[in-house]
Every structure is written in C-alpha cells, then in structure tokens.
Amino acid sequence: MERVLMKGNEAFGEGAVRAGCRHFFGYPITPQSELPHYLARRLPEVGGLYLQAESEVAAINMVYGAAAAGARVMTSSSSPGISLMQEGISYIACAELPCVVVNIMRGGPGLGNIAPSQADYFQAVKGGGHGDYRLPVLAPASIQEIIDLIVLAFDLADKYRNPVMVVGDGILGQMMEPVELGPAPEVTPPPKPWATTGTLGRKSRNVVNSLYIEPEELEKVNLRLQAKYKQVEQEEKRWEEYRADDAQVIIVAFGMVARIAKAVVDSMRMAGIPVGLIRPVTLYPFPDKPLAASASGAAKAFLVVEMNAGQMLEDVKLAVCGRKPVHFYGRTGGMVTSVAEVEGKVRDIWEGLK
Amino acid sequence: MAVSTKRTQGLADKHFHYCPGCTHGIIHRLVAEAIEELGVLEKTVGVCPVGCAVFAYDYFNCDMIEAAHGRAPAVATGVKRVLPESVVFTYQGDGDLAAIGTAETVHAAARGERITTIFVNNAVYGMTGGQMAPTTLLGQKTTTTPFGRQSSVAGYPLKVSEMVATIDGAAYVTRVAVNSPKNILRAKKAILKAFNVQLKGLGFSLVEVLSTCPTNWGLSPPEALRWVKEKMIPVYPLGDFKVPEDEV
Amino acid sequence: MPQVFFENERCKGCELCVTVCPKKIIALSAGEINSFGFHPAVLTDGTKCTGCGFCFLVCPDLAVTVVREEGGNGESTDEGE
Numbered sequence: 251m252e253r254v255l256m257k258g259n260e261a262f263g264e265g266a267v268r269a270g271c272r273h274f275f276g277y278p279i280t281p282q283s284e285l286p287h288y289l290a291r292r293l294p295e296v297g298g299l300y301l302q303a304e305s306e307v308a309a310i311n312m313v314y315g316a317a318a319a320g321a322r323v324m325t326s327s328s329s330p331g332i333s334l335m336q337e338g339i340s341y342i343a344c345a346e347l348p349c350v351v352v353n354i355m356r357g358g359p360g361l362g363n364i365a366p367s368q369a370d371y372f373q374a375v376k377g378g379g380h381g382d383y384r385l386p387v388l389a390p391a392s393i394q395e396i397i398d399l400i401v402l403a404f405d406l407a408d409k410y411r412n413p414v415m416v417v418g419d420g421i422l423g424q425m426m427e428p429v430e431l432g433p434a435p436e437v438t439p440p441p442k443p444w445a446t447t448g449t450l451g452r453k454s455r456n457v458v459n460s461l462y463i464e465p466e467e468l469e470k471v472n473l474r475l476q477a478k479y480k481q482v483e484q485e486e487k488r489w490e491e492y493r494a495d496d497a498q499v500i501i502v503a504f505g506m507v508a509r510i511a512k513a514v515v516d517s518m519r520m521a522g523i524p525v526g527l528i529r530p531v532t533l534y535p536f537p538d539k540p541l542a543a544s545a546s547g548a549a550k551a552f553l554v555v556e557m558n559a560g561q562m563l564e565d566v567k568l569a570v571c572g573r574k575p576v577h578f579y580g581r582t583g584g585m586v587t588s589v590a591e592v593e594g595k596v597r598d599i600w601e602g603l604k
Numbered sequence: 605m606a607v608s609t610k611r612t613q614g615l616a617d618k619h620f621h622y623c624p625g626c627t628h629g630i631i632h633r634l635v636a637e638a639i640e641e642l643g644v645l646e647k648t649v650g651v652c653p654v655g656c657a658v659f660a661y662d663y664f665n666c667d668m669i670e671a672a673h674g675r676a677p678a679v680a681t682g683v684k685r686v687l688p689e690s691v692v693f694t695y696q697g698d699g700d701l702a703a704i705g706t707a708e709t710v711h712a713a714a715r716g717e718r719i720t721t722i723f724v725n726n727a728v729y730g731m732t733g734g735q736m737a738p739t740t741l742l743g744q745k746t747t748t749t750p751f752g753r754q755s756s757v758a759g760y761p762l763k764v765s766e767m768v769a770t771i772d773g774a775a776y777v778t779r780v781a782v783n784s785p786k787n788i789l790r791a792k793k794a795i796l797k798a799f800n801v802q803l804k805g806l807g808f809s810l811v812e813v814l815s816t817c818p819t820n821w822g823l824s825p826p827e828a829l830r831w832v833k834e835k836m837i838p839v840y841p842l843g844d845f846k847v848p849e850d851e852v
Numbered sequence: 853m854p855q856v857f858f859e860n861e862r863c864k865g866c867e868l869c870v871t872v873c874p875k876k877i878i879a880l881s882a883g884e885i886n887s888f889g890f891h892p893a894v895l896t897d898g899t900k901c902t903g904c905g906f907c908f909l910v911c912p913d914l915a916v917t918v919v920r921e922e923g924g925n926g927e928s929t930d931e932g933e
Contacts, residue, residue, distance in 0.1 A: 305707060307675070311682070312678045312681050314682060315679035315684075316683065318682070319683045321686040446669055448647035456668075461658060461670055606920065607919070609917055611917075619861075620912065625864070629912030630912050633914060789932075818866075
C-alpha cells in the first residue's frame with residue numbers, strides 16, 4: 251500500500267478529494283493555509299474548483315449555494331474565521347444541506363494567536379450560531395485519521411443532510427506523518443432530488459429555505475431536526491479506548507491531546523499506575539457510553555485534559571454523572587499540554603485515591 | 605384575431621404579499637417574463653434576499669434559494685460554479701445589496717461571476733419599518749432619520765450602479781425605473797439584456813431598478829410614482845453605466 | 853374593440869392603472885369591495901379603450917388582462933411617461 255509523508259492540512263485536502271469533493275470555497279487564515287494551498291493546486295487536476303472568497307462570510311454562503319446545487323463541498327478556516335461562518339452554518343443546518351467545515355483551531359478569544367488550541371469545543375458542539383441545531387463534529391488525532399474521517403464527514407453530511415465539522419488544532423494541521431492512502435474509496439453520494447439545479451426533468455420546483463414565518467411550521471421543522479439529531483446520537487457515536495479496560499484512572503482527551511495522553515498512559519503503566527484513555531472521535535454526538543460504563547466499572551477517577559479551560563469537561567461530567575470524581579487539567583492561549591504535566595496530575599489523583 | 609396580454613409562466617399563481625402600489629410586483633413580472641421569453645425557465649435558479657422580497661421564492665416559478673441578508677451574490681456564486689450551464693439571478697433590495705451585502709456584491713462583480721443581479725432601490729428599508737437605507741436621499745425622512753437624512757450624521761446616498769460600473773468584471777450595469785409605462789418597457793429590455801449577458805458568459809450583470817415604497821414614503825401609490833420621477837431620478841440618473849464591448 | 857379585464861380578487865386598489873390610463877377610463881369601484889377589503893379597479897367607458905396596455909404594464913399585482921385585435925395599433929395618446 252502506498253505510504254506517503256503528508257502534512258495534516260494537506261491531508262484534509264487530499265481526504266476531501268478522495269471523498270469526491272470537487273468544490274472548495276475559503277478565505278486565508280493561519281494556521282490552516284496549507285489546506286487551501288493544497289486544494290488550489292489539487293482540485294483543478296481532478297476537474298474541480300478552488301475559489302478564494304472575499305471573506306469567511308462569503309465563503310460559507312458560497313458553500314450554501316454549492317450544496318444547494320447538489321455538490322460535495324467543503325470550506326476550512328481557523329477559529330475567528332469559523333466565528334464569522336456561524337450565521338451561514340445555522341442557515342445551512344436549517345435548510346438541511348450537506349457540507350463539510352474544517353476548523354484548525356487556534357488560540358482565542360478574540361484575535362488570540364496562531365498557536366494550537368481546542369478552545370472552540372463549545373462553539374463546535376453546542377451550536378455556535380443561532381437556533382436549535384447540531385453538527386456532527388469529528389476530531390482526528392493523526393494524519394491517517396484525517397484522511398479517513400474526512401471521507402466519513404462527507405458521508406455523514408449526505409446521510410443526514412447536515413453540515414459536519416471536522417476539528418483539529420495547529421499541531422495536527424502543521425505536523426507531518428506517513429499515511430497509507432490505499433485505493434480511493436468508492437464514493438457514491440446519495441441522489442439529491444431536493445437540489446436546486448433547475449426544474450428540467452422535474453415536475454415541481456425545489457426551494458432551499460430556512461424561513462418559516464408561522465410558528466407552527468417552524469416548530470415542525472425544529473421537531474424534524476431534533477428527530478434527526480436523535481438518530482445521529484443513536485448511530486454515530488465514535489471513540490477509541492486505549493488500555494482502558496482495567497484502568498482506575500481514565501484520561502479523557504481528544505485530538506492531539508489524546509496523543510500526549512497515550513504517552514502518559516504508557517509511562518504511568520510502567521510506573522505501576524493503571525491508567526487508560528478514552529478518546530472521543532465524535533465530539534458530537536458525545537460518546538458517553540464508554541465513560542458511563544467505566545464510571546460504573548473499574549474507574550475510580552477521571553482526568554479530562556484539554557487545550558482550553560475545561561469545555562469537554564462538562565460533557566464528561568454529564569456522562570459520569572457524579573459516580574466518580576472528574577478532574578481537569580488544561581492549558582490555554584496556545585500553550586500545549588506536556589507529558590510531564592499530565593503525569594504529575596495523574597500522580598496527584600492516584601495518591602488521593604490511596 | 606384577438607391577442608391578449610399573458611400572465612407569464614415565470615411566476616407561480618400566487619398573490620403577492622406586497623403593499624398596494626408597491627412596484628416590486630412589476631419588477632417580479634419583468635424578471636419572470638424575461639426568463640420565460642429566453643426559454644431558460646427550467647434551468648434558472650433564483651436567489652432571494654432578506655427584506656420585502658424575502659418571500660420571492662414563493663413567486664418565481666423556478667428553483668429558488670433563500671439567502672441570508674446580503675449574501676445572495678455569494679450563494680449565487682456557489683450555484684453557478686457548480687452548475688455553469690444554469691441561469692442564476694439574485695433579487696435584492698437596497699439594504700440587502702448596498703448595506704450588509706456590499707462586499708458580496710462588489711466581489712461577485714470583481715470575479716465577473718456569470719450571474720444577473722436585480723437590484724431594487726426604493727431608498728428605504730421596507731420590511732423592518734421604514735428605516736434609512738444606504739440609498740435614502742439627503743433630506744428624506746425615515747423612521748431613523750425623522751428630521752430628514754443629514755449628510756453630517758448619516759452620510760450620503762450610495763450610487764451602486766456608478767460604483768459597480770468601475771469594476772472590470774462587471775459586463776453590464778444599468779439603472780432603470782418602473783414609474784411609467786415607458787420606463788417599464790425600458791426596464792424589461794434592460795433585464796432581458798442582463799440575462800443575455802449572462803447567457804453569453806460575458807460577466808456580471810446588474811440592473812438597478814428604481815422602485816416605490818408608498819407605505820414607508822407616506823405617499824399614495826400614484827404620488828409615489830411621481831416621487832420617483834421628481835426626487836429619485838435626479839439623484840439616481842437612468843441609463844447604462846457599462847455595456848459589453850461586444851454589444852449584445 | 854379592445855377589452856380590459858380586471859381580476860377583482862387580485863386588485864389592491866392602488867390606482868396605478870387609473871393614473872397611467874391615457875383615456876382616463878379606469879376608476880376604483882365605489883360600490884364593490886373585494887375579500888381583502890379593497891375597492892377594485894373598473895372601466896368607466898370601455899368604448900374609449902385603445903388597448904394600449906399601460907394598465908397591464910403598471911399593475912403590480914397581475915390583475916389586468918388586455919385583449920385587442922392583432923394588428924390593432926393599441927396606440928396611446930402619449931408615450932406613457
């Protein structure tokens with residue numbers, strides 16, 4: 251199988267091409283710029299289109315139009331740019347159009363900085379824009395997983411007619427790893443009879459809309475959306491467990507922080523402390539089942555590690571539901587959690603359990 | 605043999621929600637007739653705005669998309685880039701196009717997007733209750749300029765056609781009015797031409813249509829037609845601001 | 853002779869057709885009220901109609917249909933300014 255060395259941001263682009271995405275609209279922002287650079291070269295090779303918009307606001311609305319026209323379409327940005335896209339994402343969610351949005355998160359709030367961060371967790375999983383809507387959110391932790399999850403993201407977007415967000419941080423975007431591309435996946439997007447492609451060959455006209463002026467109507471739309479999200483919650487939770495079966499301390503971390511946590515698990519096991527990792531791959535729907543099972547099983551304490559001030563922490567607490575203590579360790583502002591820091595925190599928790 | 609004026613197939617059989625005498629209805633008809641006469645109704649995708657024409661997706665008898673406020677040209681760009689053979693138009697008011705959506709309009713023009721923009725300028729925000737628009741005339745009273753628009757506070761009316769005409773990617777930019785039968789016929793010709801510019805792939809086309817808002821102007825519909833002639837046209841002169849080198 | 857039909861239920865009584873009619877033969881019905889509460893437009897003297905179609909052109913609500921003989925000039929007395 252072909253092994254190539256790839257940068258994370260480029261892998262997002264190549265993954266999209268393999269998923270059959272032929273349209274990308276975006277606006278430059280660090281630290282995700284290699285993604286549009288890659289697609290600006292790559293998409294024309296496969297008959298696709300890269301278009302640089304005048305703003306993130308325009309980019310997400312170009313995505314809205316392209317998705318309405320039936321295309322597999324993607325945009326990418328980083329935190330402040332994703333904030334600008336929230337209006338559009340809310341419209342796309344209500345109009346039930348499929349698309350993929352990549353957020354290579356950077357330090358915030360405000361202009362913040364361009365260093366790695368996970369501080370957009372709330373924005374990604376709790377809504378971000380206005381109204382009651384949800385996005386499936388995927389969090390790859392390696393370059394290989396980027397390639398795989400981007401394909402899944404497009405499939406989920408089409409399956410649920412919903413925007414899907416894929417989040418990484420600046421480390422994931424910037425680092426290089428070998429990946430196995432393998433044969434391109436079979437891409438068969440479902441038919442899109444709802445797309446606004448012109449009425450030719452159709453008896454009735456299609457309207458893509460998110461305006462429902464009658465409250466009775468809008469509530470029906472919301473109930474339909476909620477039923478869809480319920481199905482997403484039932485069918486799409488994904489996670490990875492690492493040495494978690496007999497672990498008495500469970501670290502919960504996503505994305506690059508989970509890679510750091512894995513090193514901590516190994517070093518702590520060497521030191522005789524039974525530590526394991528549960529890594530949410532889907533941040534929404536949140537994989538609460540393995541956490542609830544651990545909380546009722548061998549786990550005596552949980553440690554949530556994030557590059558933010560404690561956002562996923564809330565979802566972990568909801569899953570553990572008071573059955574075991576949930577600790578937190580986080581760095582903010584673009585500071586990256588170190589193995590030694592997390593080891594120290596694990597040792598403290600372990601001492602407290604004795 | 606008797607001939608009759610026909611109701612265009614380009615419009616769905618629905619009653620407009622517009623106020624009595626509002627000339628949105630005339631402009632809807634002209635756009636719909638143009639699309640029908642060019643034989644492109646089945647491959648047309650329209651993008652409607654936020655504003656009084658927000659329900660235009662109920663009226664145009666083709667595939668339609670409702671855009672966020674000001675974003676219609678970006679949405680239209682997405683459609684047209686995916687479906688280059690389609691005919692794509694936006695229908696936008698002065699708040700949508702000339703305030704919140706100025707960037708999207710200017711850059712769609714700059715990219716030479718093969719779309720047609722129908723820009724309805726009635727110098728006021730209609731739907732939200734008669735507030736000042738970017739195109740409100742100096743001295744014009746609105747609910748947010750109760751003593752008349754003063755340049756020292758609220759600046760000057762934005763002349764969109766003049767501005768867009770300076771952009772290389774804009775192929776056809778013209779300003780018309782629908783305040784008289786003669787001007788309505790001219791507006792129809794302009795709209796036909798704008799769609800033809802798109803069909804020929806010449807670039808971005810924009811037709812600014814001076815329209816009325818009797819309700820928020822505080823005038824009767826006939827008075828509103830006169831107001832267009834006496835007050836608006838002197839500030840917003842009619843005519844072509846840019847025509848394709850290869851005349852359509 | 854040209855004929856003009858007004859679809860009463862579409863008419864909002866805005867009087868734009870009344871304003872542009874070169875023969876001044878359109879008025880709002882004094883007695884009739886449609887289901888939206890508007891006095892719809894009516895012809896006061898159909899014999900003077902030239903079939904110019906101005907009323908059709910200016911009607912914002914597609915309430916007017918004009919029928920005239922093919923080849924009939926449909927001329928108006930002004931240019932509809």
